[in-house]
Amino acid sequence: xxxxxxxxxxxxxxxxxxxxxxxxxxxxxxxxxxxxxxxxxxxxxxxxxxxxxxxxxxxxxxxxxxxxxxxxxxxxxxxxxxxxxxxxxxxxxxxxxxxxxxxxxxxxxxxxxxxxxxxxxxxxxxxxxxxxxxxxxxxxxxxxxxxxxxxxxxxxxxxxxxxxxxxxxxxxxxxxxxxxxxxxxxxxxxxxxxxxxxxxxxxxxxxxxxxxxxxxxxxxxxxxxxxxxxxxxxxxxxxxxxxxxxxxxxxxxxxxxxxxxxxxxxxxxxxxxxxxxxxxxxxxxxxxxxxxxxxxxxxxxxxxxxxxxxxxxxxxxxxxxxxxxxxxxxxxxxxxxxxxxxxxxxxxxxxxxxxxxxxxxxxxxxxxxxxxxxxxxxxxxxxxxxxx
Amino acid sequence: xxxxxxxxxxxxxxxxxxxxxxxxxxxxxxxxxxxxxxxxxxxxxxxxxxxxxxxxxxxxxxxxxxxxxxxxxxxxxxxxxxxxxxxxxxxxxxxxxxxxxxxxxxxxxxxxxxxxxxxxxxxxxxxxxxxxxxxxxxxxxxxxxxxxxxxxxxxxxxxxxxxxxxxxxxxxxxxxxxxxxxxxxxxxxxxxxxxxxxxxxxxxxxxxxxxxxxxxxxxxxxxxxxxxxxxxxxxxxxxxxxxxxxxxxxxxxxxxxxxxxxxxxxxxxxxxxxxxxxxxxxxxxxxxxxxxxxxxxxxxxxxxxxxxxxxxxxxxxxxxxxxxxxxxxxxxxxxxxxxxxxxxxxxxxxxxxxxxxxxxxxxxxxxxxxxxxxxxxxxxxxxxxxxx
Numbered sequence: 001x002x003x004x005x006x007x008x009x010x011x012x013x014x015x016x017x018x019x020x021x022x023x024x025x026x027x028x029x030x031x032x033x034x035x036x037x038x039x040x041x042x043x044x045x046x047x048x049x050x051x052x053x054x055x056x057x058x059x060x061x062x063x064x065x066x067x068x069x070x071x072x073x074x075x076x077x078x079x080x081x082x083x084x085x086x087x088x089x090x091x092x093x094x095x096x097x098x099x100x101x102x103x104x105x106x107x108x109x110x111x112x113x114x115x116x117x118x119x120x121x122x123x124x125x126x127x128x129x130x131x132x133x134x135x136x137x138x139x140x141x142x143x144x145x146x147x148x149x150x151x152x153x154x155x156x157x158x159x160x161x162x163x164x165x166x167x168x169x170x171x172x173x174x175x176x177x178x179x180x181x182x183x184x185x186x187x188x189x190x191x192x193x194x195x196x197x198x199x200x201x202x203x204x205x206x207x208x209x210x211x212x213x214x215x216x217x218x219x220x221x222x223x224x225x226x227x228x229x230x231x232x233x234x235x236x237x238x239x240x241x242x243x244x245x246x247x248x249x250x251x252x253x254x255x256x257x258x259x260x261x262x263x264x265x266x267x268x269x270x271x272x273x274x275x276x277x278x279x280x281x282x283x284x285x286x287x288x289x290x291x292x293x294x295x296x297x298x299x300x301x302x303x304x305x306x307x308x309x310x311x312x313x314x315x316x317x318x319x320x321x322x323x324x325x326x327x328x329x330x331x332x333x334x335x336x337x338x339x340x341x342x343x344x345x346x347x348x349x350x351x352x353x354x355x356x357x358x359x360x361x362x363x364x365x366x367x368x369x370x371x372x373x374x375x376x377x378x379x380x381x382x383x384x385x386x387x388x
Numbered sequence: 389x390x391x392x393x394x395x396x397x398x399x400x401x402x403x404x405x406x407x408x409x410x411x412x413x414x415x416x417x418x419x420x421x422x423x424x425x426x427x428x429x430x431x432x433x434x435x436x437x438x439x440x441x442x443x444x445x446x447x448x449x450x451x452x453x454x455x456x457x458x459x460x461x462x463x464x465x466x467x468x469x470x471x472x473x474x475x476x477x478x479x480x481x482x483x484x485x486x487x488x489x490x491x492x493x494x495x496x497x498x499x500x501x502x503x504x505x506x507x508x509x510x511x512x513x514x515x516x517x518x519x520x521x522x523x524x525x526x527x528x529x530x531x532x533x534x535x536x537x538x539x540x541x542x543x544x545x546x547x548x549x550x551x552x553x554x555x556x557x558x559x560x561x562x563x564x565x566x567x568x569x570x571x572x573x574x575x576x577x578x579x580x581x582x583x584x585x586x587x588x589x590x591x592x593x594x595x596x597x598x599x600x601x602x603x604x605x606x607x608x609x610x611x612x613x614x615x616x617x618x619x620x621x622x623x624x625x626x627x628x629x630x631x632x633x634x635x636x637x638x639x640x641x642x643x644x645x646x647x648x649x650x651x652x653x654x655x656x657x658x659x660x661x662x663x664x665x666x667x668x669x670x671x672x673x674x675x676x677x678x679x680x681x682x683x684x685x686x687x688x689x690x691x692x693x694x695x696x697x698x699x700x701x702x703x704x705x706x707x708x709x710x711x712x713x714x715x716x717x718x719x720x721x722x723x724x725x726x727x728x729x730x731x732x733x734x735x736x737x738x739x740x741x742x743x744x745x746x747x748x749x750x751x752x753x754x755x756x757x758x759x760x761x762x763x764x765x766x767x768x769x770x771x772x773x774x775x776x
Contacts, residue, residue: 001404001630001633001636002630003404004403004404005404005409006402007401008399009397014394015389015392015393016389016393018392019392022394024436058523147748147761181389212630213634214630214634215634217614219610219611219614219641221613222606222608222610222611223606223610225606225609226603226606229601230584242389242600242601244392245389245390245650246601246603248389249649250603253607261637357755
């Protein structure tokens, strides 16, 4: 465990089929006005909206409706939410949905009373809130992003031409999150497996970084093994409660700041994925799936020891009599095999990346000076071409 | 992940060689009077006392000295601490030491303003505080118990003839903990490796329980592998910072409530260890070491699938062409080999268990109705005999 760090994660997680019974008690900690933020109408069709509304009524809350949060939430929508918060003096933002909705809620919370240009302050300059923030709670209906127990908030600004992430501190983490695996079971298969890969990507972004041999590496390997095991079951039978529950729990711990302790992270795959998402509006997890193998094959020699470890400890590749490079290569082949098995999009062309928009995607990629290798723009273009 | 549970752990951890620089900032959140609780004089010899005293001065605190917390803290000492808290209207208890000191601080915190018999209420009847509690902070100087980020408090009542554990809720968790691996480096080798086994025992108590195939199993395996790896390095070279840092982090996560999520736990080894500690005053981790192999060999057939998994996933035992029982048996042999390698006490006779006091030890063992098998008193005696 190298370096100095502070770990602090005060989010209260209520997990299980009966987790919703905690919602009324949680709501009682806040003032009378709750903004209910959600996406399309799916929570109205599957009964989750009704269950949440019943809890809000039982807790005696006044509800401000805030529907229509999109899969890649825009800064324009954030500004609408900010107006609602100010106009109604909202005491709590209750985000019901997947990571997009919770990311959006954090953006609104930090921006509603921000007297500067919030986009510039938080997402471009990566600054910290100096204004009051609005508490957030969440009811998770789709797993993957980890937003339910962290400060991450990815927002798309179409006017500026960027999709950028900001990681806020514990004041912006959800105060509580309801994690009922059954709530994730009506998500379509395509979105479900995209979420599975988002989890794997969070694990890989943190695993393939740092130099020391640290406890965090072992924790990540454990979560990867659990994810591979349960995702194989869930891809065949999405109604398998145990598998879906394991995946939900894995997703939360994959990105709640624990795994960056002593490690740092790479996050270049996410940058390339965000750029594809910006240009094509493709599903986040699928953009990561399409670029991961080309990216990791490109940087493998720069982190060979860790890629060989990944092969041995996650995929059970036997190292006897073979070079690290052979072992590492086989590990990535195992990753590819698993990705195909659970039904991921393996080519960015299927997501709408073309020879025509490829340069626009490359322009939108933020190149981070961390990880095993800092890419050049030419390398980004190369990786995008490989991914098609 | 079976069942329904709530995870909430708000302790703020400051980790690393520079972690102490956060102490002044943490102290500022509390009122003027701090009770400084610690054990023998070791922190005065190694400079930690001076560093803490300097931070207390810088934060402008009035210090109430509370020295002499013993390795197995007694309820009599707890009552002394309670008087100090009440007499001086203490605003924060700052525990500087190992798990014993932090366990003691929690006991004082919950008991100082308790109007009933605190021993009966908390340790015998496992009740919850209804009185105000005093906030706790900690500076950890010896790893093993996990007390720095949980509600555990093991107290010895010599008059009652019991050493009992109570697990308090998040209100009693340390508000903050300073984790500087260098602070653990002056602990004598015997205590150091005893702490290593305490960690392994926490992992095994939680691993060998529950029925489902859950993400927590994978997390535990990861922490076990990290511990085995780093403890081999540290037992040979206690000054290896990376190894000691990994072990410190593993210890915290081994018992901060994460690993009981979806699993439950066994904890019978701890009950037998506590009984030996009560009668002989032996070091906690060594009592666990002396009884673990006899206990696990005794219950192995009741949880065979998990013992075989332990062999494969933690120790790399190859299962091909062998029965689960053969694989599981080899796993426990690997555990034994590692225990000998790092220098643990393998026989309770070396800790003072004799044919004469064996019945007294057995009388003091709390038999828990959980885990793979509920022991009879005869089985407890058998296991104790095997351990000698």
